[in-house]
Amino acid sequence: MTLYERFEAAFMPNYGVPPVALARGEGCTVWDVEGNAYLDLIGGIATSSLGHAHPALVEAVSKQVATIAHTSNLFLHEPEVLLAEKLRSLLGSDTARVFLANSGTEANEAAYKLCVKYGKQTGRSYFVATENGFHGRTIGALSLTGKPAIRDQFGPYPVDVRFVPYGDADALKQAVTEDCIALFLEPTQGEAGVVPPPDGYFQQAREITEAAGALLVADEIQSAIGRTGHWFAHQVEGVTPDILTLAKGLGGGLPIGACVSFGKILFDKGEHGSTFGGNPVSCAAALAVLDTVDLGHVEQVAAGFRAALEGVSHPLLKGVRGRGLWLALVLNADRSAGVQTAAAKAGFLVNALQPDAVRLAPPLVITAEELQTFVDALPEVLDHA
Numbered sequence: 001m002t003l004y005e006r007f008e009a010a011f012m013p014n015y016g017v018p019p020v021a022l023a024r025g026e027g028c029t030v031w032d033v034e035g036n037a038y039l040d041l042i043g044g045i046a047t048s049s050l051g052h053a054h055p056a057l058v059e060a061v062s063k064q065v066a067t068i069a070h071t072s073n074l075f076l077h078e079p080e081v082l083l084a085e086k087l088r089s090l091l092g093s094d095t096a097r098v099f100l101a102n103s104g105t106e107a108n109e110a111a112y113k114l115c116v117k118y119g120k121q122t123g124r125s126y127f128v129a130t131e132n133g134f135h136g137r138t139i140g141a142l143s144l145t146g147k148p149a150i151r152d153q154f155g156p157y158p159v160d161v162r163f164v165p166y167g168d169a170d171a172l173k174q175a176v177t178e179d180c181i182a183l184f185l186e187p188t189q190g191e192a193g194v195v196p197p198p199d200g201y202f203q204q205a206r207e208i209t210e211a212a213g214a215l216l217v218a219d220e221i222q223s224a225i226g227r228t229g230h231w232f233a234h235q236v237e238g239v240t241p242d243i244l245t246l247a248k249g250l251g252g253g254l255p256i257g258a259c260v261s262f263g264k265i266l267f268d269k270g271e272h273g274s275t276f277g278g279n280p281v282s283c284a285a286a287l288a289v290l291d292t293v294d295l296g297h298v299e300q301v302a303a304g305f306r307a308a309l310e311g312v313s314h315p316l317l318k319g320v321r322g323r324g325l326w327l328a329l330v331l332n333a334d335r336s337a338g339v340q341t342a343a344a345k346a347g348f349l350v351n352a353l354q355p356d357a358v359r360l361a362p363p364l365v366i367t368a369e370e371l372q373t374f375v376d377a378l379p380e381v382l383d384h385a
């Protein structure tokens with residue numbers, strides 16, 4: 001039996017059978033089990049910030065796992081303190097307080113619970129979230145996820161969530177009343193296809209929630225940690241949310257999530273917890289990521305990459321959207337699966353995110369030369385899609 005057949009026999013079918021089995025990686029290159037090399041332009045879904053086997057990550061994780069790998073929250077440890085302090089400093093906030101989890105959905109679950117608490121304190125009754133928004137697969141996060149195909153069959157949900165079209169400030173104004181607990185918002189929608197809102201939308205969301213007394217929760221699980229060329233996506237518009245959630249890129253591939261509250265509402269003792277959350281190894285990895293990511297490098301290679309992609313003229317390519325090293329190639333037809341397959345054959349890992357959108361979210365350490373190899377190959381990849 002092949003590895004693919006064994007996978008299919010042993011696992012639930014929720015992922016289908018992924019088309020490539022990866023064996024190892026180094027820098028921005030990964031190799032499959034047959035020994036074929038690929039340039040990694042998806043980075044484990046915007047997660048492998050430092051690429052693969054980066055010396056800083058390897059050293060931090062190896063050292064930490066050999067020192068102490070787990071304490072539980074019965075005991076504190078220095079890496080978690082250093083990480084929370086580092087996040088506060090990057091956020092430039094003295095009021096920010098951190099809760100560490102293991103994943104994105106758990107970070108949102110913490111945010112959701114904080115909001116429920118706020119709703120009870122203030123007598124508010126419903127959430128607002130966006131159509132096509134994605135916040136995770138656990139019940140709290142899923143209740144806020146605006147994708148009927150993955151949401152509806154697991155309801156009903158314990159809270160009332162009202163969905164508005166993404167990017168429509170008037171719809172937000174209508175929906176966010178004085179009875180609204182919180183607005184959950186991605187600064188750019190990720191899973192929906194790397195869809196940025198109109199300029200100023202996030203700022204308007206801040207003003208509208210502020211005026212109604214509702215919390216603004218920024219889900220930056222995919223967009224933060226340098227992905228857009230800024231540490232945090234809300235910094236692009238100079239807006240501070242009430243609660244911020246992080247995960248993907250933070251651990252550089254190790255599991256970690258964070259829920260940051262800027263002080264309007266906090267958990268009191270005993271109100272939340274996680275056995276693995278904030279474990280020393282993941283914290284050491286996150287510290288290595290935050291010490292290594294170079295925003296100047298991201299901005300520089302991203303600008304060149306974007307310009308080069310926009311210079312590619314092909315009947316299947318409609319355009320490019322996104323920001324920093326977080327882009328979607330928008331197609332003129334529903335052929336993203338074909339693009340993904342053709343790209344893999346040509347030695348590039350990309351992600352067929354939507355039928356007409358291909359996601360690129362490479363490691364933040366990728367070089368201009370590496371990115372150029374993809375630009376050069378793109379017309380032929382599109383030909384074969």
Ligand SMILES: *Cc1c(COP(=O)(O)O)cnc(C)c1O
Nearest residue numbers: 103104105134135136190221222
């Ligand atoms: C990936 C993602 C999540 C869920 O994170 P998991 O680690 O898969 O649970 C939530 N919100 C956004 C915006 C994401 O991109």
